[in-house]
Amino acid sequence: xxxxxxxxxxxAAGPALAHKPTTTKFTYHRDVYPILLARCGACHRPGGVGxxxxxxxxxxxxxAVSIKNEVLALRMPPWxxxxxxxxxxxxxxxxxxxxxxxxxxxxxxxxxGDGPAGPPSSIAGISWARGEPDLVLxxxxxxTLDSGTSDAVAEVRLETGLDEDxxxxxxxxxxGRPSVVRSALVFRERAAPENVIASWVPDQDAAAPAADGRRxxxxxxxxxxxxxxxxxxxxxxxxxxxxxxxxxxxxxxxxGREVETVVVESGGDPMxxxxxxxxxxxxxxxxxxxxxxxxxxxxxxxxxxxxxEAVLPGGETRELIRLREPGxxxxxxxxxxxxxxxxxxxxxxxxxxxxxxxxxxxxxxxLLDVIRD
Amino acid sequence: xxxxxxxxxxxxxxxxxTGAQELIWTCPDHRxxxxxxxxxxxICKRELVRSRIDEAWSCPVHSVVVEPTAGKxxxxxxxxxxxxxxxAYACPMHPEIREVEEGSCPICAMALVLETTTRPHQDHxxxxxxxxxxxxxxxxxxxxxxxxxxxxxxxxxxxxxxxMSAKAFRGRAVLKEIFDPATRTTKxxxxxxxxxxxxxxxxEARVGSGSLPREITAKLQFEREGAFExxxxxxxxxxxxxxxxxxATAAGELVVPETPQGIxxxxxxxxxxxxxLIARGAYNQIYVSALEAKDLALALxxxxxSAELQWALRELVRAAWLLDDYGDLGNREKVLSAYERFExxxxxxxxxxxxxx
Numbered sequence: 001x002x003x004x005x006x007x008x009x010x011x012a013a014g015p016a017l018a019h020k021p022t023t024t025k026f027t028y029h030r031d032v033y034p035i036l037l038a039r040c041g042a043c044h045r046p047g048g049v050g051x052x053x054x055x056x057x058x059x060x061x062x063x064a065v066s067i068k069n070e071v072l073a074l075r076m077p078p079w080x081x082x083x084x085x086x087x088x089x090x091x092x093x094x095x096x097x098x099x100x101x102x103x104x105x106x107x108x109x110x111x112x113g114d115g116p117a118g119p120p121s122s123i124a125g126i127s128w129a130r131g132e133p134d135l136v137l138x139x140x141x142x143x144t145l146d147s148g149t150s151d152a153v154a155e156v157r158l159e160t161g162l163d164e165d166x167x168x169x170x171x172x173x174x175x176g177r178p179s180v181v182r183s184a185l186v187f188r189e190r191a192a193p194e195n196v197i198a199s200w201v202p203d204q205d206a207a208a209p210a211a212d213g214r215r216x217x218x219x220x221x222x223x224x225x226x227x228x229x230x231x232x233x234x235x236x237x238x239x240x241x242x243x244x245x246x247x248x249x250x251x252x253x254x255x256g257r258e259v260e261t262v263v264v265e266s267g268g269d270p271m272x273x274x275x276x277x278x279x280x281x282x283x284x285x286x287x288x289x290x291x292x293x294x295x296x297x298x299x300x301x302x303x304x305x306x307x308x309e310a311v312l313p314g315g316e317t318r319e320l321i322r323l324r325e326p327g328x329x330x331x332x333x334x335x336x337x338x339x340x341x342x343x344x345x346x347x348x349x350x351x352x353x354x355x356x357x358x359x360x361x362x363x364x365x366x367l368l369d370v371i372r373d
Numbered sequence: 374x375x376x377x378x379x380x381x382x383x384x385x386x387x388x389x390x391t392g393a394q395e396l397i398w399t400c401p402d403h404r405x406x407x408x409x410x411x412x413x414x415x416i417c418k419r420e421l422v423r424s425r426i427d428e429a430w431s432c433p434v435h436s437v438v439v440e441p442t443a444g445k446x447x448x449x450x451x452x453x454x455x456x457x458x459x460x461a462y463a464c465p466m467h468p469e470i471r472e473v474e475e476g477s478c479p480i481c482a483m484a485l486v487l488e489t490t491t492r493p494h495q496d497h498x499x500x501x502x503x504x505x506x507x508x509x510x511x512x513x514x515x516x517x518x519x520x521x522x523x524x525x526x527x528x529x530x531x532x533x534x535x536x537m538s539a540k541a542f543r544g545r546a547v548l549k550e551i552f553d554p555a556t557r558t559t560k561x562x563x564x565x566x567x568x569x570x571x572x573x574x575x576x577e578a579r580v581g582s583g584s585l586p587r588e589i590t591a592k593l594q595f596e597r598e599g600a601f602e603x604x605x606x607x608x609x610x611x612x613x614x615x616x617x618x619x620x621a622t623a624a625g626e627l628v629v630p631e632t633p634q635g636i637x638x639x640x641x642x643x644x645x646x647x648x649x650l651i652a653r654g655a656y657n658q659i660y661v662s663a664l665e666a667k668d669l670a671l672a673l674x675x676x677x678x679s680a681e682l683q684w685a686l687r688e689l690v691r692a693a694w695l696l697d698d699y700g701d702l703g704n705r706e707k708v709l710s711a712y713e714r715f716e717x718x719x720x721x722x723x724x725x726x727x728x729x730x
Binding site: 072084095 | 557667670671674680681683684686687689690691694695698
């Protein structure tokens with residue numbers, strides 16, 4: 001009697017406590033799964049960095065309460081940019097109806113509907129998002145998180161061995177063990193904000209800063225790969241190794257526009273008003289006319305907000321980005337939907353606000369990918 | 374969750390019975406109806422059917438974990454909370470056959486198999502003309518009343534609105550607090566103990582005379598080692614038991630206007646109702662209008678082109694669900710934080726679409 005009883009109770013234990021006299025019209029397979037696949041599936045897949053896959057009904061419904069809470073708090077999917085501050089490529093945040101569908105389903109009894117029981121075969125492995133790179137640089141040896149370590153940062157030097165200067169259209173990272181690789185940064189020569197040439201998070205598309213943009217890599221250049229590892233509870237207590245790779249895509253075109261990085265750092269004396277210790281504004285002026293194509297917040301502690309504006313020579317202010325509750329997790333590059341042209345003499349102003357528990361002490365910066373006119 | 378873990382969880386925590394199964398009568402359409410005697414459903418007049426209720430403990434996040442006794446979730450270590458489950462013997466071939474005793478199917482003679490279903494709890498209507506809230510554990514419920522000047526009472530119910538003895542609970546009625554921005558803590562300046570009535574029917578505090586409306590915050594402890602949870606009551610009038618039925622809330626059919634301007638106006642109307650309910654402290658009634666505003670906002674989504682409007686629609690949906698959640702809990706600070714978002718979203722929608730005069 002025990003086995004069928006167990007199986008039946010599995011099916012029956014599903015519905016969460018329905019609370020209002022409404023039941024959801026949404027089902028997992030028809031309405032919820034497509035959203036989970038598009039918005040959450042890069043991490044919440046078998047072997048992914050999320051501690052549970054959300055790509056099958058059986059694995060999803062026990063998390064209904066958790067999913068509802070994360071979605072309503074805007075913690076998941078992680079996306080710090082305020083949608084009002086402009087259009088960004090590869091936006092991960094949910095739309096009104098996506099939020100509603102998920103929450104309604106989570107609260108309304110989590111019905112399954114008709115559909116396949118297993119995960120789709122198309123999500124099997126992690127491959128290079130832009131196809132095979134022209135040059136793959138692997139970590140010289142595997143990095144191991146022993147059984148007692150739950151997070152770590154590894155920094156390794158990668159020799160390109162290039163015998164001439166090259167232009168790069170894109171730089172990608174492929175994790176060796178996706179379940180522990182939370183994020184990665186690629187630097188030129190030395191790990192410092194001004195040397196960042198690529199950032200990577202699991203749900204990001206391979207960064208192409210602008211259609212005709214490219215970065216210069218000097219011959220015999222050395223890259224530094226910094227990987228942030230974190231175990232989920234599935235890997236807790238295990239010894240886990242990773243050997244990630246950096247993929248370089250070369251530009252063979254005669255001409256292109258060079259992408260450079262402008263850094264606005266919190267290093268110097270803060271200017272402007274604001275509550276000492278909790279709010280600060282930093283600025284930097286631009287000697288040349290540039291097109292801003294992407295923004296990368298370099299944060300070393302959680303903030304309540306970050307706002308970047310450009311004050312044009314005429315005094316007019318142009319908002320570049322606004323982040324709500326950004327933090328060091330999910331170091332994502334925000335690629336602008338359309339580039340913003342700033343005339344020479346514009347001043348970049350970055351305003352930070354810190355939470356009550358943790359005043360501004362650490363260094364923060366905003367990195368702008370720009371193309372000089 | 375890892376499928377292996379899920380299977381493991383089920384092997385470790387098969388549905389066990391506490392032996393405290395209770396035979397009740399319920400309505401096939403209104404499972405919240407729980408009667409001790411046969412009869413008809415007070416809502417739809419259908420004939421009640423027999424049902425068995427079994428009490429168990431489940432995790433607030435992993436509903437797959439169901440244990441016969443209290444403890445911690447083996448997957449995430451959260452404390453388990455009590456749930457009620459309906460226990461039935463069902464025919465695998467004939468879903469209409471659900472019996473309260475073991476046996477065989479009267480149609481096909483197959484052996485009936487045991488099924489358990491977590492029962493919904495839906496009844497948040499006050500029983501004594503007071504204000505009804507749910508505790509954060511989603512199981513305990515309470516009703517605050519102000520039956521005569523200077524008297525504040527709290528009645529307790531389980532998740533099927535069955536009365537519980539108040540003797541197991543502790544608490545105090547707080548009338549005055551000050552917030553210290555330097556330490557970001559709240560200090561109570563005037564509080565009265567909530568003491569059990571002799572029969573354990575309710576907790577009562579004598580809160581001194583004062584003119585209506587009266588604002589009283591109950592801080593209640595449900596488990597011996599648990600935190601004191603906060604419930605904010607606002608009594609506009611004395612509570613009268615005969616008002617109980619009249620204050621029951623229910624959602625009607627939502628009519629979506631045809632033009633965006635009409636929809637924006639309808640959202641504004643709902644916003645005004647929500648604002649008034651909050652001002653009156655009727656937090657547990659907010660959900661009807663908040664969720665209607667949400668459904669109206671969703672009707673605007675396909676035509677929303679500006680980033681501003683898309684943001685506002687998403688915020689309104691989010692805030693409406695949060696108001697629903699926090700309204701049940703009776704926590705004013707949380708209700709107000711969700712309302713702030715709701716109001717900003719409504720104003721942004723109005724500015725983007727323009728309401729009809």
